[in-house]
Structure formats: structure tokens, C-alpha cells
Amino acid sequence: MGLLSVLEGPNSDFIPSKSPDINLNVEINIPSLLSNMLQDGLLKELPRGYLCPEYTRPTVTYDEYDESVLTDIPVIDLGLLNCGKPNAGNILLGNLQRACEEWGFFYLINHGVPKSHVQAMQKQARQFFSLPHHQKRRAHIPGQRLGYHSMQPTTTPSPSLHWSEGFTMKGLAGHVHCSEFATRIWPQGQEKFGFCDVVEEYTKSMVGLEMKLRDLIIESLGVDSKHFKQYCNPSFSSLHLNYYPTCPQPTNVVGMGAHYDMGFFTLLAHDDVGGLQVQHGGKWVNVKPRSDAFTVNIGDMLQALTNGRYKSIKHRAVVNESRERYSIAYFLSVNPRLDLNPAPELVDEQHPRLYKPFTFLDIYTSVRNKHLDELSRGAQVLEFLRASS
Ligand SMILES: O=C(O)CCC(=O)C(=O)O
Numbered sequence: 583m584g585l586l587s588v589l590e591g592p593n594s595d596f597i598p599s600k601s602p603d604i605n606l607n608v609e610i611n612i613p614s615l616l617s618n619m620l621q622d623g624l625l626k627e628l629p630r631g632y633l634c635p636e637y638t639r640p641t642v643t644y645d646e647y648d649e650s651v652l653t654d655i656p657v658i659d660l661g662l663l664n665c666g667k668p669n670a671g672n673i674l675l676g677n678l679q680r681a682c683e684e685w686g687f688f689y690l691i692n693h694g695v696p697k698s699h700v701q702a703m704q705k706q707a708r709q710f711f712s713l714p715h716h717q718k719r720r721a722h723i724p725g726q727r728l729g730y731h732s733m734q735p736t737t738t739p740s741p742s743l744h745w746s747e748g749f750t751m752k753g754l755a756g757h758v759h760c761s762e763f764a765t766r767i768w769p770q771g772q773e774k775f776g777f778c779d780v781v782e783e784y785t786k787s788m789v790g791l792e793m794k795l796r797d798l799i800i801e802s803l804g805v806d807s808k809h810f811k812q813y814c815n816p817s818f819s820s821l822h823l824n825y826y827p828t829c830p831q832p833t834n835v836v837g838m839g840a841h842y843d844m845g846f847f848t849l850l851a852h853d854d855v856g857g858l859q860v861q862h863g864g865k866w867v868n869v870k871p872r873s874d875a876f877t878v879n880i881g882d883m884l885q886a887l888t889n890g891r892y893k894s895i896k897h898r899a900v901v902n903e904s905r906e907r908y909s910i911a912y913f914l915s916v917n918p919r920l921d922l923n924p925a926p927e928l929v930d931e932q933h934p935r936l937y938k939p940f941t942f943l944d945i946y947t948s949v950r951n952k953h954l955d956e957l958s959r960g961a962q963v964l965e966f967l968r969a970s971s
Contacts, residue, residue, distance in 0.1 A: 612732045613745045615715055617827035632835045634742040638960075640833050640866070640900040644857045647870050651862070655869065656681035658878075660794070661692030679802040686880040686893035687860050689872055690795070690849070695787040697873070700851045700910070703784040703823075706777050707908045711747060711825040713767070720766040721749065728752060729763060739950075739958040740839035745829050745901050751781065752820040781821065788912045789816045792849060795878070796914065799847070803888060805925040810887060813922070814846050818915040826857060826899060826907040837899035837907070842962050843881035844945065845915030850877045855907040861896040882964050883916045883942060889924035890936045894962065918942040937967045 610616060611631065619625040658678055662670040681688040710718065721730040732747045751759045760781045764772035772778065796814060800807045826837040837857055852858065852871035859866045860879070869877060885894040901907070916922070921939045929935050940949070945963055953966050 611743055612715055613747060613829070614711065614732075614825070614827045617829060620830050621828075628829075628831055628834065629743075631743045632745060634834065634836055634839070638741060638836060638839065640836065640859070640898075642859070642866055642868055642900075643833065644855070644868065644900045644902045647856075647868050651865075651867050652870055655867075656685055656688040657875075658688045658690050659692050660690065660694065675798065675802040678798055682799065682802070682880055682884075682892035684893075685860075685862060686885075686895035687862070687897075688878050689875040690878050691872070691875045693791055693876055694794075695791055695876075699780075699784050699787050702780045703851070703910055704853060704908055706775075706780045707749075707823040707825065707910060709775065710749060710767070710777070710823065711908070717767060718747075718749075720769075721763045728759070738839065738841035738963075739954050740836075740841075741958050742836065742839065744838050745826060745835045746837045746899065747825045747827075749823040750820055751822075784910075785819075785821060788821070788849065789819065791876075792816065792819060792847075792912065792914045795849075796846065799884070799892070803891070803925065803928070805927045809925045813883070813887065813916040813920055814914060816914075818845070818917060820913045820915070822911040822913065824899070824907075824909045824911065826901045826909075828903055828906050829901045830903055832901045832903055835901065837901040840896055840898040840960050842894045842896055843879055843913065844883060844942070844963070845881040845913050846884045847881055847914055848879050849912040849914075850879070851910040851912075852877065853908050855902070855905045857899045857901060857907050858909070859898050859900060866898075881913075881915075882962065883922060886922050886937050886940075886964060886967070887916075887924055889928040889933055891928055891933075894964070896960065896962070916942050935969050937964060938969050940967050 610629070616625065616629065620628070656677065658681060659674065662674040678688075718730045723729040728750050730747070730749045751763065760778040761772070764775070764777045767777075768775055793816065796810070797807065800810045824838070829835055840861070850858070854871050854873065856868065856871055858869040858871075858877065860869055861867070879895045879897060880892050882894045884892050899907075899909070919941055921941055922937075923939055924935060924937075949963055949966050950957065953961065953963070956966075957963065
């Protein structure tokens, strides 16, 4: 098959019809295709748009684990909830509080989501991303962070393109989008691929877990739960599949650039490859995947609602030369139209209000655009919402 037809597939609008002679130096922003072209020698160099500036280049490779730091990453064991030991619940809440204050990140174990649900979702992710490009592209919705995308799936602007592809489905707690996408991807009949059944099963498990964790986080703060619950329920969740193809120059690109998640928290399921890095104590730390755990990172909106007490964590994903990687992120976000005010119990003379009132929507309609430059250099959006500025 010629290169043009690989890219185009039937009825594709991807390559403008006025370019009959494809120029191999053209910037094609689809990492899986680029990876194959580089391997086959059809392309000699990475397109410039992927090369990151010096200051964002990964300094530790994906599998260099610092065991002394790894053992410091908090582990939250939900098994303590039902173990029958006296005081186990309080120990769990204390551990959770410290993890959210000191790291904004932890491994979550004994979470109750069957391994088979995670494995089935990973299998579906691999099945989807290995489809020919023209087929994946049927699930692309221009201009929206929904469906399949191959450019910059994070909400944070970045100085270089990301070496990853993503697939986002929103509103899944109401089981909305999946069958619409699946029918586009497999118009001859999507049922036999099992995609939606697996997504539905996974989503049900994740909704149960995210609500349990939300409630524990609120309990660990010792505040009135009504304040938090008004902002955050399963209808503000989304499921995001990430695919990181192999890359011959992994230290010159990022799989997903440094960013803070914007929502309440994110539950991430990894495969065994590794590539997630979190920033702790000013250093990038490689997070070793654990097959028995989700990793959880606190997002910006939880930081705002707790008046800065629980910390959102900067993180990114790096890639490697030999093993492609998949991860599954389940985001719990907030009602985009409600003014975000911290829990009243967390504001006092010693802890004055840190951020102005704002809505999640404000970030997208004004704050982000005003500060694109700083954000693409790694700033946190909350810095521009400080009450004192
Ligand atoms: O794949 C990873 O390790 C990170 C994913 C991530 O940060 C995201 O989806 O926002």
C-alpha cells in the first residue's frame, strides 16, 4: 500500500487533494504513523514540531527507578476499610490526608476494581489504537477534546507536540458517547468488537471507586461533605485512553508534556511499561507501574476547594525506543458553571483565601488564553487566580 493511501484510507479528508506528491518532510502529526515510517526508513528524522525545548527534555529515561524515592510514594490501602481491625479506618484517613498534603499523588491498592475489567479495557485500547489511521480518524471530532486525537490531548498548552494518541469519552456515567463512536469506527457492526460492553463495565467499576475515594477524601479533611458534593459527581467524569508509540529519540520528545490535571482527581491504570513521571521536591520521579494499583493524582479543582491544603501534582509521560505503552485515565472533574469556593472550614486568619472565586469554565474562556505562554512553560493555572494578585 502506498504511503498516501495508508494516510488517507477511503473517503478521508486528511490530506488536501491538491497535494498529489507527498513530501516526506511534511509534518504529519500522527505518532503511530511516524513511528512506523521512522522504523521503515521512510522518514529519516523526527518532525521538528515534536522536538522539545531543552528545558522540557526528559532527564531521566522511562525505566530508571530511584528505589529510595519509590518507597516514599504513599500507598493508600482501601482494604483497611473492611479489615475489622480497630482504628483501621482512621489510619486510612490519616494516610490519605498526608498523601494529599505532601505528594498530591499515591498508589491506590485493594481498590475493588476487578483486574479483569482493567485488562479488558487495556485490550480494547490496544485494539482501537492498532486500527488503520483512517478508521481511528472516524472517531475524531475537530476542535473538541472528545473522541480520537493525535496532537495534544492535555488541557495544558505545550511548547512541542506530544508523542501520543488519545481517545476521550465524556458523560459516560450516563452511558452516552460510546455507541455513537463505535458505530462510526465499525460501521459494519460494532457489537462483535465488544468495545462498548467493556467501556460500560469499566465505567461502572470506576464510578463506584471514584465516589468512594471522593467521600474518603472529604472525610479526611474533616469538613461538611455537602460543600464538595455540590461540585462533583459522576456526570463530570471522563475516560481517556492514551497510546504512546515507540520513538527512536525518546529524550528529545515528551509522550505527554508536563501538566496539572484540572479536575478533582484522576485514577490512572498503567500497563507494565512505565513512563509516568511526577514532580516531587523539584525533581522528576519515575513512577514504577504496579499491576495491583491505580495511581491517583490530585487535580487543580480539589486544590482550590481545599484552599491549597491538598496539592495538585505536575506530571508528564515519557516514551522509549522499544516498547509502546498504554494507559487509561479516569478523570473526576467538577460542575463547570459553579463558582468554586473553598470549604468554609478551611479558611481562617492563618489560612486566608488563596484563590479568587472562579468557575471551571472561566479557565477555558479567559484565564488560559491570557496566559498561554506561561502555561506552556509549566505554570499552574491556579497561579493566575490568586486572591492576592
Ligand atoms: O499516561 C500517563 O502516564 C499520564 C497520562 C496523563 O497524565 C493524562 O492522561 O492526563
